[in-house]
Amino acid sequence: MDEDRGARLRRLRWHCRRALLELDLMFLRYWQRVGDDVDAATEAALERLLEMEDHDLWELVSGRQETGDPQLKGVLDSLRQA
């Protein structure tokens, strides 16, 4: 893995430190499952999710709210699977 990509992934992981324990736990399991196996599209989708406010994000992650965006949906599904 090139250095930039390594740094980008570490940065993403840090952005998974959230205000809500619920989200911390979901992301912890997610990273344990996927490791570094994240393609560019997933990376972009994750970045968008992580820009969201925590309560809104939890609504999506927990499935209380749905998204019509197929790219986000893919990541949300795999978050829930983890």
Added chain:
Amino acid sequence: MKVTKRTFDAVIVGAGGAGLRAALQLAESGLKTAVITKVFPTRSHTVAAQGGVAASLGNSEEDHWHWHMYDTVKGSDWLGDQDSIEFMCRKANEVVIELEHYGMPFDRTDAGKIYQRPFGGHMSNFGEKPVRRSCAAADRTGHAMLHALYQRNVRANTQFFVEWMALDLIRDAEGEVLGVTALEMETGEIVAFQSKATIFATGGAGRIYYSSTNAFINTGDGLGMAARAGIPLEDMEFWQFHPTGVAGAGVLITEGVRGEGGILRNSAGERFMERYAPNAKDLASRDVVSRAMTTEINEGRGCGPHKDFVLLDITHLDPKVIMQRLPGIREISIQFAGADPIKEPIPVVPTAHYQMGGIPTNYHGQVVAPRGNSMSVAVPGFYAAGECACASVHGANRLGTNSLLDLLVFGKSAGETAVEDVKKSTKAHKALPQEAIDRTLARLARLDTQKDGADAHQTRLTLQRTMQNHCGVFRFADKLKEGVTKILEVQQDVQRVAIKDKSKVFNTARIEAIELENLIEVAVSTMISAEARKESRGAHVRDDAPDTAEHPNGRDDDNWLKHSLWFKEGNRLDYKSVKLTPLTVDTIELKKRAY
């Protein structure tokens, strides 16, 4: 080695409610103000607070700050300082209305005033009957508060250093605090922040426990930094446990679930709360329920393969009630317990929730420490507020909704005091002592060069399990003694933790190892202070200090009506008296704490 230096009038570490409230005071008074935060401000843990903030506005029915003060002193089991408590309760209306003016979207009455809800422990007329005192913004009170404060800070030109990790306090030989060292995550660069006023608002340290409702960021960094700089930590034995965290995950299941008819059951399916609290049953106070659950588990009536949790049963409720009145509970239970609560009960355990102790301060927000003949002398240049500080308004147990109030009142007051001090001082910034900076650099260099070291993840787990098993809800003399030995062993491991990844940019392994060095200070101070306090009081309940006629609830005022102070150096304990004299009213006299 030389490091880059940045100079400000004031530096605040932490951008939760306390940090942002303090920063606002400084920035709006025209001082050059920096806020350092390891996560984006609105990812701070304050966002998780839902219940509300207490203020005796009296919008829904008659209320008075003096009644609020009485409830807080009683809640604290008389360990709270009555001067600070009076100060906080009197200031509550002012700081809440200020927030309203900053644009916080509080729930409203039909008449357009802030709507107030009932909350456990809020009473009118000195404990007579429940009163509606909690102000909320739907179920996003903390979130709304933080957003209002953040916007206001942006307007006031507060300078934010986001994703910067503060490492150590810079304190000179005279004991004056001159700033902090910090690490920029993006570059790995170490910078010395020089300031005339340094305010800590780093939040709690709930992650010292294996089972905690706190998010991962709550690692007690401010407490670790203060302890390493020779500042004692006050009343660290007092931790509030919430009875219903999801077993194995910690995520909080609100009290509302029992309010709607949820029942706690042991492995035999028995509704055991009937034995412990025949009247209130499952709705008894947090500490009574937590202790009953722990007793069931300790006596072998827990559930699951390890008999280490009990069950919260709502299967008898109409699924419609669950979906409408307890939104989100089903998702939490399915995600974190693998149980759909409509069909099967939720596994729960008492879970660490709030840290009552912290960095000792007075009600001006100044950090105080023993010096000469006095136990509480202000440390020049150093202030603290919020969950990392101990003012001490929560004493041995916190009243729900009083911590959001604490961070507003003492955030503001720390800010005001700092403004006064900075404006008064005519001197230039003092030179930074190179030794203090070198100590930080040596700590980081040790991490990078450690050979055959301990694994950070494993060491943190051992730390958390040790705290959970030896210093939990219910405390036993022999377990505490053993706990002290064990946690000091963990401390040895922390001192030889190694990291494999030596990269500069966003090195999360390094950051987590640094957090671990802070967690251990909190854990050691908690265990040692708890072992030493031989009475039961508030949230500190010892098996060998039971409820007797001579010592109701096991509280021993003759010997233990005093604050603990733990010093890192030599793990020494000292004690200071509780301030029983309020500012203007009469002392609220000692009484048995009963609800």
